Amino acid sequence: MRSLAAVGLASALLLAACGGGTTTPSGNPASATVAAPKPDIKIGLATAKSGAANFYNPQQSNGALLAVEQINTAGGIAGAKLQLIVEDDGSVRDQGITAFKKFIEQDKVVAILGPTLSAVAAGAHPVAQAAGVPVIAISNTGLGIVGKCDYGPCDWIFRASLGEQSAVPETVKAATQKLGLKKVVIIYGDGKFELDDLSIFKEAFKANGVTVTKEIAYTAKDVDFAPFVTQAKGETPDAIVASSLAGAAGKILDEVAKQMPGKRVIGGNGLNSAALLSNANAGLIVVGTAWSKASTDKTNTDFVAAYKARFGTDPDQFAAQSYTAVNVLADALKRSGNATNNAALKKALEGVSSLATPLGAFSFTADHDVKQPTFVMTVKDGQFTPFQ
């Protein structure tokens, strides 16, 4: 974290130092009025480089870094360079709050991306809301991130990460059509994310005329999932729904494969995890995602190629989302006309409309939530591929 920030700072100083010797736009070096170089536009990125969610990095940082580098190479924002300052949110609320305070009070950033986890965001976002600094949430999919927030008004918060309220209904619709679902059983965990997903799934199945014959709860303390799947099997459902995080989902997948051969496992964002790709039964998954590496949209293929060239590995969804967020921010900065006016930037962000991004055509809703296509996927040969 510090090394990235240090590189950013060093390059800013270097640019500032070099800037003094550049010519004026008139191209006349002898001119007495040498225009001062435009100050860098600082963006903060709070991301989990350590702690429970550390596996979202380095991709989440790399995506943002690539976007900043590309924008600067292309001339920056009206001649000003973007400067990315990365801080570790430690996957914990207090460290996320500290990072946000540093960005606002010390670094004087124009906008903040992050933090990684929804639970950390619940603590950090109010800090930016109170200070009137725009935030783009790049990986928070839970309820209450934008629109109606528990801590009061949250009109300075935007979200570039597809929420479950958008992804789950699309997933259910596609699964119902393609699998001919009549009845399902939901196995769900007792965490906030899982319970949120449970209510969204129930509503989506109802809307699609599918009966949820049984809801089976497990707790974070449960070790073995065989009894839950055996219980579900008794209902002879057409598919199992796993409202769970990746760890439990892996065990549910294995049990469904063993006990109910041929049945699929439909899930929320918890199943959208690279860690599940190596599961031998990952082919059973049906999940709605915010991004598809296989998308042939030119913005996406360019992004995938550039990322691979820069970092030597394929990007994942979290890289695509942080890359998109920086581009969305840059688009707003260009249109706001004044990088130091937070209110103008907020208004410009609200005006982002059908911007071409690796996630597809990108806009914000009136609630500042992302409006983008949902990619309903399954897993084939260890890769997320479109569910057909």
Add this chain to the structure above:
Amino acid sequence: MAEQLYNAVFIGSIYALFALGFALVFSVLDILNLAHPTVFMLGAFIALFVIGTLGLPWFVALPIAVLVTGLFGIVLDRVAFAPLRRRGAPALSSMISSLAVTLIVVRLVELRYGGDFITFPAGAVPAFVFRVGDATFEGIRLAIVVLTVALMLALTYVLRRTQLGRDLRALAENPRAARLLGVNVDRAIAATFFVSSALGGLAGVLLAFAYNTLDSKMGVPLELRAFTVMVVGGMGSLPGAVIGAYILGFGEVASLVYLPTELRDAFAFGLLFLVLVLRPTGLLGQKSPDRV
């Protein structure tokens, strides 16, 4: 129904296998070793290292992991418990020092393997499934069930019928008297930690094989249960811990089958509470220090 019975036996076996090592250290040394879940996790990750990094098969990884975790147990005692024992520190101190070891080891494992769960390389884990009618049985699960009972019997035999067992029982009763009677106390303590940790490591490897998944916090959900089954079975009784584990396993599955899911934990732990009300020393517990 038969399938759920089998599920309950398996879950009980997991709890028992984990609790055996935990109960052994407590029964002999009166130490609540809070690093036991970490030893369990370490066993699984050593197996992963041997299979994934060294490219050796699972049947080589299993004994290596058991041996290394056993040795780790001896080191754990020397680092976290022996210095406190020498100074007569209160029991709480050793709980804190074992917690410290846990934090350090978990962080080290996360530095190498990350905090998310991971799986063994494809095809590296023993997989053998057979069906009886509509029901499915897995070789590794059956092995866990059989091994748990066999290990409980073997441990009980060692403690009751061998010289080492007699030494351990003397140690459990009174370390000072045991030393005066010529018991090599240091060796007996080292043996206790070796066996306890090797059992923890074995449990970790077998469970990671059964689920083909492991993560740095995989031992945490088992810790509270191991503690519970120890109390219910009778503090210090190994067969008691195993019986307690099966009661908990059956209670959990029965409540899933017969009750609304919200009441599941309340039922399982209520059952255990009932046992304690009827038998405050636990099912096989004894009031005197004549344990093990």
